[in-house]
Amino acid sequence: xxxxxxxxxxxxxxxxxxxxxxxxxxxxxxxxxxxxxxxxxxxxxxxxxxxxxxxxxxxxxxxxxxxxxxxxxxxxxxxxxxxxxxxxxxxxxxxxxxxxxxxxxxxxxxxxxxxxxxxxxxxxxxxxxxxxxxxxxxxxxxxxxxxxxxxxxxxxxxxxxxxxxxxxxxxxxxxxxxxxxxxxxxxxxxxxxxxxxxxxxxxxxxxxxxxxxxxxxxxxxxxxx
Numbered sequence: 463x464x465x466x467x468x469x470x471x472x473x474x475x476x477x478x479x480x481x482x483x484x485x486x487x488x489x490x491x492x493x494x495x496x497x498x499x500x501x502x503x504x505x506x507x508x509x510x511x512x513x514x515x516x517x518x519x520x521x522x523x524x525x526x527x528x529x530x531x532x533x534x535x536x537x538x539x540x541x542x543x544x545x546x547x548x549x550x551x552x553x554x555x556x557x558x559x560x561x562x563x564x565x566x567x568x569x570x571x572x573x574x575x576x577x578x579x580x581x582x583x584x585x586x587x588x589x590x591x592x593x594x595x596x597x598x599x600x601x602x603x604x605x606x607x608x609x610x611x612x613x614x615x616x617x618x619x620x621x622x623x624x625x626x627x628x629x630x631x632x633x634x635x636x637x638x639x640x641x642x643x644x645x646x647x648x649x650x651x652x653x654x655x656x657x658x659x660x661x662x663x664x665x666x667x668x669x670x671x672x673x674x675x676x677x678x679x680x681x682x683x684x685x686x687x
Contacts, residue, residue: 492645493630497616500630503649504641511650513672515540520662532672539675544569554677556589561678586681593684621645624653625665 492500508514513534519527522542531540531551538553547569550561561584567577587593619631619640629642629652642653654664 492643492649493621497618497632500618500632500643500649501616501641504643504651507648507650507669510648512670513668514650514666514670515668515672516664516666518662518664520656521658521660522662532668532675534672534674537675550584552675552678554675556594557677558587558594559678559681560585560587580682584678584681586677586683588683591684625667627652629653 492503495503513532515530515532517530521527522529525544526542527545528543529540530542531538537555538551541548541550543549544566547563547566549563549566550559552559561582562580564574564577564581567580568574572580615635617633617635619633621628621630622642623629624642628645630645632641632643633639637657639656640654641651644650644652648669650669651666653666656662
């Protein structure tokens, strides 16, 4: 359970870190700015955002191939997937909650009987516990802020559209990673795409449109958690 929790945490808190990348200037004329100016505008916009959603598919490592997280402040609510398994996760005020199918647990060595008991039940790791600490300490998978600006030369790839949204596209010349930033309204990031053994794509949306969420009812608290 702990190893799997660390894995989902890496994605979950990475998503929160990704939010601290980019944001709000009036984006008029953004496409004519330098790549560093565009990135700075995006960073300012994100830092001023109260909420957003990040959805991604691709190769996140450790078997994770998709995610969809709603971020409100420092809290998170959403899902991540590993093949046939889709796992619900909530991070709220430092407490971590997971709800997963039996196959998620049996793949990690839990007996079929125990997995059947845990299946589709919310499991809680309380703030300050070792499992919750694992979640809060791992934040590199979707850290867009660290991905683009710090590896190679950032260049402009011109303008385009993503899901009907007009964007300016930045690229990391060293590895082909691209970042699309909205050119109307606040300079929010719209999509990031990274090419490796598989193409991993993140879409970012619902900026400032989400409401706070609550903890699931009657979770099963982990021993010592």
